[in-house]
Amino acid sequence: MTEARQPGFDTLQVHAGANPDPATGARQIPIYQTTAYVFRDADHAAALFNLQEVGYIYSRLTNPTISALAERVAALEGGVGAICCSSGHAAQIMALFPLMEPGRNIIASTRLYGGTIQQFTNTIRKFGWSTKFVDFDDPAAIEAAVDDDTRAIFCESIANPGGYITDLDAVAAVAKKVGLPLIVDNTSASPYLCNPIKHGATLVVHSATKYLTGNGTVTGGIVVDAGTFDWSASGKFPSLAAPEPAYHGLNFHQALGGMAFTFHSIAIGLRDLGMTMNPQGAHYTLMGIETLSLRMQKHVENAMAVAKWLEADPRVDYVTYAGLDSSPYHDRVARICPRGAGALFTVALKSGYDGCVKLVNNLKLFSHVANLGDARSLIIHPASTTHRQLPPEKLAAAGAAPNVVRLSIGIEDVADIIADLDQALAAASA
Template structure:
């Protein structure tokens, strides 16, 4: 089915009418375990000699349908669904890292990701080096013998910065390490990072994939193109695995090595499993992804242009604006559009931002993005408050900045709401 257009894949990939009932929508398989045909069948499943269902911490038919659809949409070999976007980041790195290893990460990341990488990783014996990915020399210099991955967001949260994925992919290839790209804000509709050189793609399914603020979930998509056996850096995938009688995942499973390892080892031992109802909601959300993204893009263009021209605003970071320093990357990285998330510098600083948030009527003040509803948050006092002011500024979340996630409402109504709230905020 991968030869079909995106609009077709988002509805049909990974799904077909239920053979037992003819149900057209993927059923919610709300079950913990699955009956084995006999003892030999069970043994084959546990030995990874046969693909099937054992226990829903590992695999579940509803979740598998979502994984197959995401692999098709991203152009990957396989995918793993898990409990959140943060879980997806751990799942992506788990087969690659060991104590003493590091990941090179962009400075332009969601504040929670910066905290996960800089603080929580230490408990695993991992470390992260944060680099401005526009400084290619600094990026190359940061890579050392213990580097096991390079990580970035394609469109960054909160500033909407666009990473030059082809340039970063070349550096990763030269170093012999995988490039992991968070594609949450672009979605596979706007960009397929694997086609630009990414090894792994991660998503928070909580955002645009579901599109209505009902699910917490994450996805990892593997390109299937990385040679895990080219060096001794990735023994989890290239060396014998004691828990499976010395099985070498890459040697035995080839392009599906990462996917099977993430299920058989990652989900088995970390247990960061997506629930089947969440997978069901996400599948339904993805069916309208392209339609919703087009509306998000049109609204983001209208709102950002209006804000940029408003004298009460210092700046707008939307990469879709010709004034953006990252506008030229739109054509090469995400030619359909620059997403619908950006930040706004409000004249009057921190206090004006707080007043703006408090006076909006249509925009909801929540710690989420990618909803059909338009959302706003003052990142410096919420999602990025755990960072120093220097880190906030580096991440695009300075005290005078609010983050807007533009929804699918009427653009004129959104502009009118911002107009009256800015009047109150800057009076």
């Protein structure tokens, strides 16, 4: 007897979570624009609130359109469940919320999006949490930073802004050794290029705003749970593995096993923090994901061509694209991101800070926006925008020096992308 065939990525990106609407037979997932849901009777309502039955109560918690998106992304990432929320930043807080208490800390990579560094440096201190930033190219340093109050390890698969590829296998080995969950932001790679769970990640977070949607219309975030972490082993995660006072004393891990994190995040995280995605945004993201593999292939193809052209240009100091043979991270591409090194990288100009400003001001095809992962080619100067709140030493550590611009290469004709950069570089070097 042959085993049932597992659907491939291209099939899952179209069909996962997308059953025809039972009421109308609608093939595309409807936008369920409703606040609340009618219970069959009092017993049905009680069963839902007791987590004895899965269903819909109130759209701050769950919604059919949003649930379809969660199911699809969980399938693409290889997780057991997912939680959709209002933004990528919200997803990061949702990922940490069940793990943390006042006085606890996380270990995070120095190579992160500037907004994440800000959130982890300052904002989470208001919760009584703190962060130790470490160079994740040094696994021994990660392990040395762990103390009795550490509750998670956090990194990006392809780091923003430089496009550096993290050695997830090495980081996961440290996380396993010290008994901590590994949280990986997979926004810049998407599940098409990288599957962090296969490399040992416990949780995967996304800004759905970026490649998942792919068209610059949605702000959203997603947390995917691998369902493999033993929350009861160390006694460090009482919200998940001890009686939870915020939910009638339920021990989520004991009652729900591998789904403990997912249910806790819905029943308590979304209930109390209210970081809910809207159904229309979920609908746009579902439609975007249907073409994710096609878009990512074109993104990677264009990014490689543009990076090679820039590296050979005498007006350029260096290019950080990991797909280039010259990159110190090139050997990680085949192992961590076997379908390509993404489409996000930085370029350092010999003309310095002023040259970066002139480049940005003279581009015509590129859009100067604080975003990435759009079908359009995008540019930004991190030192004066997304990373400007960082001191010089952290700018350097994040790969956002004053003479650096970040490119997010789109899916336009690559000859047009290069021509636009060429004329703008001429103005920047004049």
